[in-house]
Amino acid sequence: MELLLAMLVPGLMVGVAVYGAVRGVDVYAALVKGAGGGLETLARIVPALVALMTAVSMLRASGALELLAGGLAPVLEKVGLPPELLPLMLVRPVSGSAALGVGAELISAYGPDSRLGRMAAVMLGSTETTFYTVSVYFGAAGISRTRYAIPAALCADLTGFLAAAWAVRLFFPAA
């Protein structure tokens, strides 16, 4: 299983390259072009990373994060959510790059292979920027009455957070 997962990414890379080459795609040119696009993506997220990692590491140093976590711990722990990840859950539906900044700070602070670090990563990977997406889609389609779209989307987000915490406990019982 571990080997299978470890080989997934290189396997996909080679698989996609062979598939593309067979279909007559200039694979190398596409790869290099796409990698350049990756730099643009990075340049877009760096400003938010700076802003949010600054704010969260200040919160951590001030002791406010522990205070908040301590205060909310009884409520959040009852449903299986670690209170340390509350800043991530608050920012996630609002801004994607900001959530990445908060998540990256949590992952670095607790360690990427710790339980909290993994939970933060899985939360980032299994949820989306709900309010941004809703406003872009309904704005483009000229919709003013959004009916049940937002409640349904928030149900999905909440499930994503709960399921992320649960799935990490399930797949990494020891860590």
Place this chain on the structure above:
Amino acid sequence: MSMTILWTGMAACALLCGLATGRGEAVAAAAMEGAAGAVELAISMAGVLCLWSGVMEVMRRAGLADRLARALGPVLRLLFPQTAGDRQAMDAAAANISANLLGLGNAATPLGLEAARRMARRSPGVASDSLCMLVVCNTASIQLIPATVASVRSAAGSAAPFDILPAVWLASGLSVGVGVLACKVLARVWRD
């Protein structure tokens, strides 16, 4: 605006709390370290992010998204029964969802907006059941390979950055499942 409130609130709360607990200097140092750490992290995640963006560009040019979109046809008819008659809206929605699955975010949004505009033609100003479903499918993450998160983990020194994939798939699947279910249930009971 909401990010303005969140960010300012976080920074002000940290400053006040730090002064109150006598950790003012630590807060000042953390502000500098956080900012410097962000750029260091960005540089160390650049390699994985660029590599995966390259692989995604190959996927796009090889037409993988189109194949996936065709394979998704039957599922989409279940998700958007009212739109099944509108071929172009269905094609755009299928292309949007398959681009999301492959993580082609830049390609997914214009396709999704095209589908949304077509779905909105039948009920101007009011979100139809199909449109609500399309929006919920886009606000839930269905990306199969969360490359950005993996690049953050790799930059932070993870032994196996992709070992979270099964957990991500399970959590995404549950989240999307609940979103779709919520849409189907609310479509029946919602009174406006």
